[in-house]
Amino acid sequence: MKWKMSVIVRTVSDVMVVPIIVFGIYLILHGHLTPGGGFQGGAVVASATALLIVSNGALKDYKGDFSTMESAGLTFFFLLAFLGIVMGFAMFYNSLAGTGGIFGGTVMSGINPGYINTGGTVPLMNIVVGMEVIAALSLILWMMAKNSGMMEVEK
């Protein structure tokens, strides 16, 4: 049972998936500078999956990949939460803030341009939470579309 939309919708959705995913990744990476973050950006990227499933009626077998990505995201979030204890502070303490290195830059007090290399553990947590939300919402959509007969799995 093949269920798919017209060739116009399929072409437009194939083109629009790229800017949607890029915008979602932008929201995730700039979560500590602009409104947005892991949850919101992950939902935006998962909407690209929904667009592909609805327009094409078919998607490759990404179940294992999504499952691995989701578990990895939650595990890394736990590890980042316990990093504060490992470094000698409390749980969820921002122990990487202002120490140099990746995401270790310092922020001027007040209004500033907003450099992406700041924030300590906050952008790292944004990235892992975004990973988890992308995989979780896409996995729910994939499973529901497949088992309701709306989508068939491409080989």
Added chain:
Amino acid sequence: MKKVIAMIALLIIFAFLAGAIVEMRGEDGGFGNPVNTDMDEYFLGDSQPHNQVNNVVTAVLFDYRGLDTLGEATILFSAVSGVLTVLRKIKAPKEVEK
């Protein structure tokens, strides 16, 4: 009878909410400046020097209230586990007997 009880309960809850809104007003009677602002000033003033983060909302989400976010992520994980459990492929009992 049930509708009457539901209406009375709704009115009581609405009265409590309206009272809470009135309690939230500032000293000049407006909604613009609430009475207790200690935590607001702490978050707005200290999230930049303490966390090196420009976005105060993200600083609250992932640092001050990080445990809430951990629970949120765990809820999402368990929701996906529930969906996968409900929608899994199982063989019907007749097929198993053959």
